[in-house]
Amino acid sequence: xxxxxxxxxxPPIPAxxxxxxxxxxxxxxxxxxxxxxxxxxxxxxxxxxxRGNRRYYQRxxxxxxxxxxxxxxxxxxxxxxxxxxxxLESSKPEPAKVPAGIVxxxxxxxxxxxxxxxxx
Numbered sequence: 347x348x349x350x351x352x353x354x355x356x357p358p359i360p361a362x363x364x365x366x367x368x369x370x371x372x373x374x375x376x377x378x379x380x381x382x383x384x385x386x387x388x389x390x391x392x393x394x395x396x397r398g399n400r401r402y403y404q405r406x407x408x409x410x411x412x413x414x415x416x417x418x419x420x421x422x423x424x425x426x427x428x429x430x431x432x433x434l435e436s437s438k439p440e441p442a443k444v445p446a447g448i449v450x451x452x453x454x455x456x457x458x459x460x461x462x463x464x465x466x
C-alpha cells in the first residue's frame with residue numbers, strides 16, 4: 347500500500363474493463379474500507395455490484411477516486427469541500443465537439459503531407 351503522497355507516485359492504471367476493490371486500493375493508495383466510505387459520501391462514485399454484492403470499479407471510477415484522494419490528502423479539502431468541488435467539476439459544460447467533416451478533411455490533409463514526406 348502506498349503512503350498518501352502525490353498521485354504522480356501512483357501506479358499506471360492497467361487496460362482492463364473492471365477492477366476489484368483490492369486492485370483499486372492498490373492503484374489509488376487507499377484502503378478498501380476508505381473506498382467503501384467514499385461511496386457513501388460521494389454520490390457519483392457508484393461501482394457496479396455483482397453476485398455476492400462484490401464491487402467492480404471501472405476506469406472512470408478509478409480516476410474519480412484518484413481525484414478525490416488528491417482533494418483530500420494533497421489539497422487539504424474536507425469531505426464536504428471535496429464533494430462540492432466534485433459537484434462543480436461534473437456541472438461544467440463539456441468542450442464543443444469538432445464536426446466529423448473537419449476531422450475527415452484534416453486527416454486527408456495530413457495523409458497528403460505524409461505522402462510528400464515519404465522517401466521515394
